[in-house]
Amino acid sequence: MQLIDPNHPAYRRLWVRAAIVAVCFGWAVVELITGDPFWAVLAGGAGAYSFYMLFWTFNPQPQVTEPAAQPEAEDDEDEPAATAEKPAKDGQAE
Numbered sequence: 001m002q003l004i005d006p007n008h009p010a011y012r013r014l015w016v017r018a019a020i021v022a023v024c025f026g027w028a029v030v031e032l033i034t035g036d037p038f039w040a041v042l043a044g045g046a047g048a049y050s051f052y053m054l055f056w057t058f059n060p061q062p063q064v065t066e067p068a069a070q071p072e073a074e075d076d077e078d079e080p081a082a083t084a085e086k087p088a089k090d091g092q093a094e
Contacts, residue, residue, distance in 0.1 A: 004053040007060060017054040024050055 004011075024047030031040035051061055 002053075004050060006053055006058050011054060011058075012060060017050075017058070020054060021047055039051045 024043055028040045028044035029046060031037070031043055
């Protein structure tokens with residue numbers, strides 16, 4: 001089960017990944033200082049997991065750009081006479 005998708009565009013910047021890991025480990029320190037080791041272990045585990053996913057195994061895929069949507073071509077090719085000038089009954093173009 002993957003909780004963090006390292007290919008998400010939000011994790012491309014180094015400072016974002018470092019901030020996530022730092023906040024998790026920082027919160028673990030806060031919990032240790034206030035005397036709550038259970039939450040410190042949970043926050044430290046989240047920091048360790050985020051470090052593993054965002055630094056250790058981080059291998060970003062190149063950003064795939066999809067081609068812009070092209071308008072569908074209308075099927076006017078079978079009606080070339082519609083755009084050309086039609087001759088009148090007397091032989092001259094209108």
